[in-house]
Amino acid sequence: MFAPEVLSFDLTNPALVFILVDMSSFWRTPGRATLRDIALVCVADALVGASFGALAVSGGLPLWVPVAMSLLVFAGGAQFAAIGVALAGGAPLAAVTTGLILNARHLPFGLAVADVLSGPRWARLLGSHLMTDETIAFTLRHEDPARRRATYWLCGTALFVVWNASVALGALAAHAIGDVNALGLDAAFPAVLLALLLPALADRPTRRTALLGALIAVAATPFLPPGAPVLLSLLALVPFLILTRTTRHHDSDDPSAKAPTGTEHRPEEHREHTGQRHDEQDDAHIRTPPEAAP
């Protein structure tokens, strides 16, 4: 309900005013349900972070290694992979390469949320570092620009604080934490991501493409280095691109195929898929032109 004012400021006033206005409605913009979900993902990631810190230190690495990694790399999957290579006695360069292949997916992620990271230069430089799978998945659930921005920054900042604190605590308490796998925490990360993805998977062409991609990735896993199978899943986009190109000319039975953006076609009902409910009226149809690229 504050979005229209924010947007009109955005169009006429300098960036600083926009940021101030943006901040004042910061806590209201994502909606209470999103705030709750972000908090819960933070709890889940805190457990994963603690297990990462514990794993690294109990494996024989000095305390500063998991702490520095979490601050500077800030990507759970790559951190686990790199530490795994190091603990298995692999060369540091192999650990770096594995982590980098895993993190290459952040490039298309950054393209997909470029609208969120437009604006002042410091916001782009700082915001890019906060990019994670969870934050991207949360941001993709929204189409209103103000809500996307607030969700990205809130989720990114919260996860950065929680992740680093929990890694440090886990590293300090390495010997107190027993077998993390016995708690089933390794199932939490894929479950969190999948629950976040469900609204996007409601679109049939996207769902088919993603399932094909997942199949490709799993099938390729025994043969490729860690991280590469996930990138290979992008091959599934080839039939998707051909399909969307043809449906642009011929009317199909699927109305979503003609939606101008990837997020706009999401039916309202899927918003509540994971119990998410928005307190405010959706401002989906008010859009600002991108502020970047003067």
Add this chain to the structure above:
Amino acid sequence: MTATLPMTAILLLAAGTYAFRLAGPLLHERLGPADRLTRPLAAATTVLLLALVATSALTENQDFAGWSRPAGVLAAAALALRRAPFPVVVLTAAATTALLRLCGIP
């Protein structure tokens, strides 16, 4: 155990990761607003994330991870589809996996 990971390696990984993260917004700025790309990019992101879900649920060290973890993820997915609240979804995943492991299933 003599596992090592020098600071140089961490800095290399950090710099490369940051470059990947920053490349998206920078490329977008160079190319200008490309609405035609929005839908394929959203699809690409979904494909990557689901592939990540599948590989992290099913595999570990390039091998099958065992039945407990995918079972936990499946149970969570079933609840998420029935619009169960988020905490229930996450706790179900961990609890199912932990319970199956307690029963001796890897």
